[in-house]
Amino acid sequence: MEQMMGYFRENIENLEAYVPGYQPAGNDVIKLNTNENAYGPSPKAGEALKNFSPDELRKYPQPSADKFRKIAAEVNNVGIDNIICTNGGDELLTLAFRAFTDEKRNVCWASPTYSLYDELSGIQGCSALRVTYQPDEAVQKIAEISASLSILCNPNAPTGDFITPDRISMLAARLEGLGILLIDEAYVDFAPASCAPLVKEFDNIIVLRSMSKGYGLAGLRFGYGIVSENLLEGLNKVRDSYNVNRLSVEIASAALADQNYFRKTVEKIKQQRETLRVELVKLGFEVNKSHTNFVLAQHPEAKQIYNKLFEAGIIVRYFDLDGLRDKLRITVGTNNQNNKLLDTLSTILPAL
Ligand SMILES: *Cc1c(COP(=O)(O)O)cnc(C)c1O
Numbered sequence: 178m179e180q181m182m183g184y185f186r187e188n189i190e191n192l193e194a195y196v197p198g199y200q201p202a203g204n205d206v207i208k209l210n211t212n213e214n215a216y217g218p219s220p221k222a223g224e225a226l227k228n229f230s231p232d233e234l235r236k237y238p239q240p241s242a243d244k245f246r247k248i249a250a251e252v253n254n255v256g257i258d259n260i261i262c263t264n265g266g267d268e269l270l271t272l273a274f275r276a277f278t279d280e281k282r283n284v285c286w287a288s289p290t291y292s293l294y295d296e297l298s299g300i301q302g303c304s305a306l307r308v309t310y311q312p313d314e315a316v317q318k319i320a321e322i323s324a325s326l327s328i329l330c331n332p333n334a335p336t337g338d339f340i341t342p343d344r345i346s347m348l349a350a351r352l353e354g355l356g357i358l359l360i361d362e363a364y365v366d367f368a369p370a371s372c373a374p375l376v377k378e379f380d381n382i383i384v385l386r387s388m389s390k391g392y393g394l395a396g397l398r399f400g401y402g403i404v405s406e407n408l409l410e411g412l413n414k415v416r417d418s419y420n421v422n423r424l425s426v427e428i429a430s431a432a433l434a435d436q437n438y439f440r441k442t443v444e445k446i447k448q449q450r451e452t453l454r455v456e457l458v459k460l461g462f463e464v465n466k467s468h469t470n471f472v473l474a475q476h477p478e479a480k481q482i483y484n485k486l487f488e489a490g491i492i493v494r495y496f497d498l499d500g501l502r503d504k505l506r507i508t509v510g511t512n513n514q515n516n517k518l519l520d521t522l523s524t525i526l527p528a529l
Contacts, residue, residue, distance in 0.1 A: 189299075329361065334471075493507045
């Protein structure tokens with residue numbers, strides 16, 4: 178028989194699968210590995226769930242999720258035509274790769290950062306140019322490449338660094354007419370400022386938002402883009418017409434509208450983030466200031482510490498990647514969870 182071509186396209190055949198953070202089945206571990214919100218969603222989200230009538234599921238959803246878009250426009254002080262809803266922020270990334278990259282149109286980002294970008298560029302089959310992430314230099318380096326799609330994760334994961342919107346607006350100006358600037362703001366709820374206002378100034382901006390982190394709805398899968406108005410129609414062409422479902426629109430809308438609960442819980446996490454950082458430093462870790470809901474803690478024995486914590490029922494994130502092998506990414510938990518982590522570390526570390 179003639180040698181058959183594989184069923185899969187060559188770039189899929191060659192792709193290494195994305196490895197999501199470990200998701201244990203039970204609730205008997207302390208889970209500080211995927212930056213979920215320690216406090217969970219607003220009680221208003223729970224009410225929306227309870228009040229939802231199963232009969233609603235008979236009908237397809239309103240295709241653009243206008244109920245959510247109206248609230249998102251208000252909260253972010255932009256127009257409704259600056260908002261697109263997606264099945265998690267991750268889907269917005271998929272849409273951007275689909276819409277703006279191919280064999281001839283390249284993508285650029287600064288790494289280390291969110292490793293899903295690697296995956297999506299591999300699937301799309303576009304060439305990916307990676308510059309080194311340094312908060313002082315990333316903007317300049319990305320500008321020099323001027324790719325069709327430039328992605329800046331801000332605040333950056335897993336480093337926790339933050340670049341001010343001022344500097345990012347210079348990058349937007351530089352890229353205008355040349356390519357799209359996608360600012361991944363999955364963690365902006367814990368940061369000093371957002372790039373959302375840039376959508377009114379430039380025609381090439383996509384700001385990614387997620388309901389998974391600040392709003393405690395990672396299990397729901399809901400995100401959205403704040404985009405330059407001229408981009409909306411094209412982005413709508415590449416998404417599924419019914420990409421977000423009726424139930425999730427109700428729950429996400431209720432959570433986003435409850436800005437009081439949101440601010441209260443985010444404030445608590447920001448305070449605990451600083452306490453956790455200071456205590457980790459006392460234990461011998463090197464920890465930079467973070468603008469997210471996690472800290473990146475450096476220690477020469479990071480891998481071993483990860484394993485010992487795992488045995489003790491505390492899961493943090495270890496990346497077997499260049500520049501990260503001596504670091505642990507630890508989600509800020511509740512006071513109680515953080516204290517258990519610190520107690521466990523203080524017994525593990527002397528025994529190393
Ligand atoms: C969590 C996250 C997202 C989006 O997550 P969703 O759960 O799909 O909303 C995007 N970028 C980064 C860097 C993230 O950490």
